Amino acid sequence: MVAGWPMGLFDKLAAWLGLKKEVNVLCLGLDNSGKTTIINRLKPSNAQTQDIVPTIGFSIEKFKTSSLSFTVFDMSGQGRYRNLWEHYYKEGQAIIFVIDSADKLRMVVAKEELDTLLNHPDIKHRRIPILFFANKMDVRDALSSVKVSQLLSLENIKDKPWHICATDALKGDGLQEGVDWLQDQIKTMRT
Amino acid sequence: MYLQVSAMSSGDSSGDGGKWLDAHYDPMAGLYTFSSCVDLAELSGDGESRLLVGDLGSGSAGMKLKVYRGTSLTSESTLLDLPSGVVAFFMDLHEPRIPAVAVASGPCIYVYKNLRPYFKFTLPSLQVNTLEQDVWQQVREGQIDPLTLKEMLESIRRKADVPLSMRSLRFLSLDPDEMDDYVQLHKQQPIRRQTVITCISTLKKSTADDDGVSCLVIGTESCDVYVLDPEAFIILSKMSLPAAPSFMDVTGQFDVEFRITVACRNGNIYILRRDSDKPKYCIELASHPVGLVRVGKNVVVGCTDESLQGFTQKGKRLWRTVLAAPITTMAAMDLPTRGFQAVLLGLANCEVQLYRDKNLLSTIKTPDVVTSICFGRYGREDGTLIMTTRAGGLIVKILKRTAVFDDRDGAPGPPQAQSIRLNVPKKTKLYVDQTLRVSGESGAAMHRAFQMDLSRLRLAAAKAYVKALESSLTPVSSSLSEPLKMNAVVQGLGPTFKLTLNVQNTAACRPVMNLAVSFLYDESLYRVKNPFLRIPLLVPGLIYPIQTFVECTSDKGIADIIKVFVLHEGRSSPLLTAHINMPVSEGLTLN
Ligand SMILES: Nc1nc2c(ncn2[C@@H]2O[C@H](COP(=O)(O)OP(=O)(O)O)[C@@H](O)[C@H]2O)c(=O)[nH]1
Numbered sequence A: 001m002v003a004g005w006p007m008g009l010f011d012k013l014a015a016w017l018g019l020k021k022e023v024n025v026l027c028l029g030l031d032n033s034g035k036t037t038i039i040n041r042l043k044p045s046n047a048q049t050q051d052i053v054p055t056i057g058f059s060i061e062k063f064k065t066s067s068l069s070f071t072v073f074d075m076s077g078q079g080r081y082r083n084l085w086e087h088y089y090k091e092g093q094a095i096i097f098v099i100d101s102a103d104k105l106r107m108v109v110a111k112e113e114l115d116t117l118l119n120h121p122d123i124k125h126r127r128i129p130i131l132f133f134a135n136k137m138d139v140r141d142a143l144s145s146v147k148v149s150q151l152l153s154l155e156n157i158k159d160k161p162w163h164i165c166a167t168d169a170l171k172g173d174g175l176q177e178g179v180d181w182l183q184d185q186i187k188t189m190r191t
Numbered sequence B: 001m002y003l004q005v006s007a008m009s010s011g012d013s014s015g016d017g018g019k020w021l022d023a024h025y026d027p028m029a030g031l032y033t034f035s036s037c038v039d040l041a042e043l044s045g046d047g048e049s050r051l052l053v054g055d056l057g058s059g060s061a062g063m064k065l066k067v068y069r070g071t072s073l074t075s076e077s078t079l080l081d082l083p084s085g086v087v088a089f090f091m092d093l094h095e096p097r098i099p100a101v102a103v104a105s106g107p108c109i110y111v112y113k114n115l116r117p118y119f120k121f122t123l124p125s126l127q128v129n130t131l132e133q134d135v136w137q138q139v140r141e142g143q144i145d146p147l148t149l150k151e152m153l154e155s156i157r158r159k160a161d162v163p164l165s166m167r168s169l170r171f172l173s174l175d176p177d178e179m180d181d182y183v184q185l186h187k188q189q190p191i192r193r194q195t196v197i198t199c200i201s202t203l204k205k206s207t208a209d210d211d212g213v214s215c216l217v218i219g220t221e222s223c224d225v226y227v228l229d230p231e232a233f234i235i236l237s238k239m240s241l242p243a244a245p246s247f248m249d250v251t252g253q254f255d256v257e258f259r260i261t262v263a264c265r266n267g268n269i270y271i272l273r274r275d276s277d278k279p280k281y282c283i284e285l286a287s288h289p290v291g292l293v294r295v296g297k298n299v300v301v302g303c304t305d306e307s308l309q310g311f312t313q314k315g316k317r318l319w320r321t322v323l324a325a326p327i328t329t330m331a332a333m334d335l336p337t338r339g340f341q342a343v344l345l346g347l348a349n350c351e352v353q354l355y356r357d358k359n360l361l362s363t364i365k366t367p368d369v370v371t372s373i374c375f376g377r378y379g380r381e382d383g384t385l386i387m388t389t390r391a392g393g394l395i396v397k398i399l400k401r402t403a404v405f406d407d408r409d410g411a412p413g414p415p416q417a418q419s420i421r422l423n424v425p426k427k428t429k430l431y432v433d434q435t436l437r438v439s440g441e442s443g444a445a446m447h448r449a450f451q452m453d454l455s456r457l458r459l460a461a462a463k464a465y466v467k468a469l470e471s472s473l474t475p476v477s478s479s480l481s482e483p484l485k486m487n488a489v490v491q492g493l494g495p496t497f498k499l500t501l502n503v504q505n506t507a508a509c510r511p512v513m514n515l516a517v518s519f520l521y522d523e524s525l526y527r528v529k530n531p532f533l534r535i536p537l538l539v540p541g542l543i544y545p546i547q548t549f550v551e552c553t554s555d556k557g558i559a560d561i562i563k564v565f566v567l568h569e570g571r572s573s574p575l576l577t578a579h580i581n582m583p584v585s586e587g588l589t590l591n
């Protein structure tokens, strides 16, 4: 739909870091929050989507750049597939959590999913950086990133570095800021 | 509004055991409605479901059809009269699949497409009383004055089998000084008698698909049920009830087979089916129904006596349970992705309770009495519970993905295990092979082999039985004249044991006489105190304990069998034989 930038943001990041071993990034959020749109923005135009597994109620997208691997999935549907996606937590080294700032009704659901994620044994005691994208900021009536972080009680996350930015994935606004932050985090994590 | 969200989501304020997320609460929403006027539908084809509310306003003004998206009101249309029901339904096969909305109000159904007025259906007028018509004719001709009119109408009302029209009824309720103007205003118009719609529902036309075309089904004040064609809005079917319907549940397909369950104002529930224009079954309730919900094939009815009752689709009562407070409203909770079905009850004590059959699964405390409940897909969330309150508030809760409802059955009844489906394994290859073998050519041979083995088994059993009878080896006597039963008990550690023989005469009324007991044993091991005992007369049915002492004379730690015979005087073969396996003597021989 939206073509990636000539050189994907994450490619630049990887090149700059000179990473050898790939970093696993989990991109999570409720369905329709904008994950696929964001990831398409970030990935280099030549990146191959490794596999899309469209199962009823559960789908995972994976793709790799030269040094980063992305695992994207919807935290939606009713329960049955939960342990399927939790299976990926262990190998994740950074998290991008996408929120639809215009979906006020499901803000509680996003919070519930975030809390469950943060309390998962494979996440709880690790200092994984979490980047929050308060997406769809262009929609009239969308909540501000401050409001979103309030509703998600992000101030309670004490043992993990986190950052939130308002984004418009359709235009690409706000993504750069987030990626810059994540870049710094991965760098400190590596040194 | 946002602050309410955050305040509510911070804690489990409602005491429902953390099963629901508080998504939204607006106490000032100003929604005055009932469950029959609330529905959920994907009205924009964007995968997001909207909330439709027929708002009753103040009851005389401010009636509206309101549409909510998420937490905000997105559209309002004024209604001319009080809504009695709101349903979304597919009226055609056009793409994209966007349902129309039907609002039942007075004698009309207003159909909206893309939220714009599209069609108005009016119920056919009813027959007008001819006497009433004559009287108004005389008024038109100036032959009678309003007061005479009043008298005549009153007498018609008292004895007529065809009720008066709305115009006459309203006239009768006027003060004398208002009558003249009223008559002047109306006398030239023809009299019409209209009925009003009391309830509305939908019925799939010919397919069970979720987006299949549906007929509208309406119940009227004139005790009729109509099924309307979704495209032409002609009456496809008309059925009659003994009383005015107040709640209705419809299931099935019009072209195939359907079932309309109607709770009526006479306190009865009638079940209509495709093949008849009269009710097929009737359920007579002890008190008036206040709500009706279908769960699977059964119907759950709430009544004014604070009871909840379950019935089969043929009207047989399955259960009844008593509630904590009067019911204000009822709705079904259907979660197909989890195969979960239950009933939501709004209660007058500011609680919403969830029942599966007669079992209370969960209770939600609400800030006010709930007057309407709707459960389904709202926005993008399948398990959304929408409630409006008496003061006009709107509450939205979302079922947690992790929520589980366990209904441990408190009331006596069949155990839970009885209703659990056994996980019967699939047919294995072995099974299939064997089945093929049986149904194939070797079936006859297998049958013969089986019959042969069965005959052999029967023969062996019969031989053993005859042998046992011949040697009277059984603890139950087979003699017809002396039917006896005996068991033996050995007590003690040794070397002395107490041996008790419980002998019973199992005859219906005949006593048994002249019996004796003797023992056969290895005399080098045991000494029996009374090796021959006479048994007293045995009254039928009583158990006679016959006791003696057995001493083990060996200290080698060995045990043997003692044989007991029940004998009849003058007969050589015993009636009964018992072999007693003596325990090893563990006590020390003291002498
Ligand atoms: N207005 C607006 N729409 C967006 C934005 N990001 C994504 N969308 C739209 O939201 C819908 C869902 O996006 P998608 O990336 O498929 O969400 P996913 O389910 O999380 O992968 C699509 O129709 C996108 O075009 C945004 O920032 N603003």
Ligand SMILES: [Mg+2]
Residues within 6 Å of the ligand: A035, A036
């Ligand atoms: Mg996606």
